[in-house]
Amino acid sequence: MLERIQKENDIKKLSAEELEELAKEIRTFLIEKISKTGGHLASNLGVVELTMAMHLAFDLPSDKIIWDVGHQAYTHKLLTGRKDGFDDLRKYGGMSGFPKRKESDCDAFDTGHSSTSISAGLGYVHARDLKGEDYRVISVIGDGSLTGGMAYEALNNAASLHTNFIIVLNDNHMSISENVGGMSAYLARLRTADIYTELKKGITTALHKVPVVGDSMIEQLRRTKSSIKQLVVPGMFFEDMGITYLGPIPGHQLGTLYEAFQEARKIDGPVLLHVITEKGKGYEPAEKQPSKFHGVGPFNVQTGKVLADKEKDTYTDVFGKVLCDEAKRIPSLVAITAAMADGTGLGLFRQKYPKRFFDVGIAEEHAVTFAAGLAAGGMKPVFAVYSSFLQRAYDQLIHDVALQNLPVVFAVDRAGLVGSDGETHQGIFDLSYLSSIPNMVVIAPKHKWELADMLRFALRYEGPIALRYPRGTAYDGGEEYRAPVVYGKSEMIEEERGIALLSVGHMYEEAVRVREALKQKGQSCTLVNARFVKPLDTDMIEALSANHRLLVTIEENVQTGGFGEHVVEYVSRKGLPVRVLTLALPDDYVEHGSIGMLRRETGLDNETMTERILEVFQKIEEK
Ligand SMILES: Cc1ncc(C[n+]2csc(CCOP(=O)(O)OP(=O)(O)O)c2C)c(N)n1
Numbered sequence: 001m002l003e004r005i006q007k008e009n010d011i012k013k014l015s016a017e018e019l020e021e022l023a024k025e026i027r028t029f030l031i032e033k034i035s036k037t038g039g040h041l042a043s044n045l046g047v048v049e050l051t052m053a054m055h056l057a058f059d060l061p062s063d064k065i066i067w068d069v070g071h072q073a074y075t076h077k078l079l080t081g082r083k084d085g086f087d088d089l090r091k092y093g094g095m096s097g098f099p100k101r102k103e104s105d106c107d108a109f110d111t112g113h114s115s116t117s118i119s120a121g122l123g124y125v126h127a128r129d130l131k132g133e134d135y136r137v138i139s140v141i142g143d144g145s146l147t148g149g150m151a152y153e154a155l156n157n158a159a160s161l162h163t164n165f166i167i168v169l170n171d172n173h174m175s176i177s178e179n180v181g182g183m184s185a186y187l188a189r190l191r192t193a194d195i196y197t198e199l200k201k202g203i204t205t206a207l208h209k210v211p212v213v214g215d216s217m218i219e220q221l222r223r224t225k226s227s228i229k230q231l232v233v234p235g236m237f238f239e240d241m242g243i244t245y246l247g248p249i250p251g252h253q254l255g256t257l258y259e260a261f262q263e264a265r266k267i268d269g270p271v272l273l274h275v276i277t278e279k280g281k282g283y284e285p286a287e288k289q290p291s292k293f294h295g296v297g298p299f300n301v302q303t304g305k306v307l308a309d310k311e312k313d314t315y316t317d318v319f320g321k322v323l324c325d326e327a328k329r330i331p332s333l334v335a336i337t338a339a340m341a342d343g344t345g346l347g348l349f350r351q352k353y354p355k356r357f358f359d360v361g362i363a364e365e366h367a368v369t370f371a372a373g374l375a376a377g378g379m380k381p382v383f384a385v386y387s388s389f390l391q392r393a394y395d396q397l398i399h400d401v402a403l404q405n406l407p408v409v410f411a412v413d414r415a416g417l418v419g420s421d422g423e424t425h426q427g428i429f430d431l432s433y434l435s436s437i438p439n440m441v442v443i444a445p446k447h448k449w450e451l452a453d454m455l456r457f458a459l460r461y462e463g464p465i466a467l468r469y470p471r472g473t474a475y476d477g478g479e480e481y482r483a484p485v486v487y488g489k490s491e492m493i494e495e496e497r498g499i500a501l502l503s504v505g506h507m508y509e510e511a512v513r514v515r516e517a518l519k520q521k522g523q524s525c526t527l528v529n530a531r532f533v534k535p536l537d538t539d540m541i542e543a544l545s546a547n548h549r550l551l552v553t554i555e556e557n558v559q560t561g562g563f564g565e566h567v568v569e570y571v572s573r574k575g576l577p578v579r580v581l582t583l584a585l586p587d588d589y590v591e592h593g594s595i596g597m598l599r600r601e602t603g604l605d606n607e608t609m610t611e612r613i614l615e616v617f618q619k620i621e622e623k
């Protein structure tokens, strides 16, 4: 059947039996392809029928389907003619793992971060109405993403709408881990409320039988919204807000889903379809372990075993272990995650210190202010968060933490390039947005030992401090003697004259290679591990400028507002007699691909950096 789907709307040509076959083929296809490339398997297996039903009920690209996070849009990609793209899924130059407007005109909105789909959908609805256009807008949001504040801001805003807007709540009771919080508990109650559907049907049928008045009573019930369900399911959150609630709808029954969409499109106003799905549906290992198969690397289809054996510690592992260790010594230490306990290495902490562990849901803004409150109340909060997700909480960082100089530790994971998730997930702005905040201290370790030292330092620092480290295997560098971490001080590694390399955090590994390459070309150079991006070690810069002609800064962050620019600003303000070459990522978004490939593409690989340094230095020498 898949062969017959060459483009959007082709699905409508299939018979009911063929559609059933198609659902099976899609699942087999996804399992096979993702077992080779890696990707977000479990969420995608859960929405096969839901996606098919939407593609049957609506016309693409004129109707707009807006995905939340977008990690579950693989079936949508398949149904819109992108089957061949799965061979290169999330590889450099290949198909993205998320919806992308530039990839297909059936992708109505780019996503990657959660809880945006209702806002974007509502924007589309108003644009449509203001322009007098005629199309349907369907925002699909997961129960996990419904823990994010933006979703409620959008629902609140959508409630006053008088034209059609369909919101699909894809409820599989899972975020990446088990979903958390009051809304999740509420949805669980709704899930089991089939009594409503049955009772409503029963009452409606009974009323229909009452001659003359029966029909008008049904109509009256519909219009006044003194709906039967409110009697049966108390506190209908959505209905009470003014959003029509349809559900719960079994999410793996294509016919029922299709009918529900036909009902939904008749409603003049916002309507929420509560669809119950199973994460990992149709692949036993993923059904049993949906968290493991949320985002998974290549695996063996038969056994479900992930192929790459993880032998070495990641930076995340090191962080998680040291934090648990320190928790023994610091009773006020508490850890916070925004729905990323495993991803940020807090799994062990959750196990050992359940009372001191907080999963707040996908709510980074709340997490930051919550941490500020904990700190004000005398605790030592550590918020472990991915660099790109912390972008959301910029105001909270300033207004709630830094302004009051509160001692919150930000463990900023996935800092730098993250690879196959691409533009939305690269952690390439944190040095800029964090170092612009007064009172904030920003540090980055050169290897796993220093990460441990820096975490211990951060936990004892009496103000806001961000410790940034990347995704993946931690650089070892040998557990040689290392200078203690001292506030505002960088670390001299090798001292020469002429050129000085100042590397930030994990770029030290590349800087060592650059220094080696320069040495082989007859050019000696100094190597400094910056350690502190803020405050800047100005004593070191002054000292280096006395016997070097070129300072080279190396960081995996965009140019603007990064470490290099801070060095340039200082050198220029002080009129120091030294040139600065800033090696950083271009001020641009970096697409998906392996980290090695992305570094080569952006000029941050050691070969390109070596060439550029030599080129600039030769020009300086010629003068
Ligand atoms: C702002 C933000 N924080 C965290 C994430 C990481 N993340 C991606 S998917 C996901 C879980 C989403 O759960 P749900 O919406 O229910 O989708 P499901 O995977 O269950 O289909 C999380 C926490 C993100 N994408 N964006």
Ligand SMILES: CC(=O)[C@@H](O)[C@H](O)COP(=O)(O)O
Residues within 6 Å of the ligand: 040, 069, 071, 112, 294, 295, 343, 414, 418, 421, 471
């Ligand atoms: C879709 C999403 O935001 C997460 O699933 C993310 O892909 C996790 O990334 P890591 O693999 O780096 O934990």
Ligand SMILES: [Mg+2]
Residues within 6 Å of the ligand: 142, 143, 144, 145, 170, 171, 172, 173, 174, 175
């Ligand atoms: Mg979910």
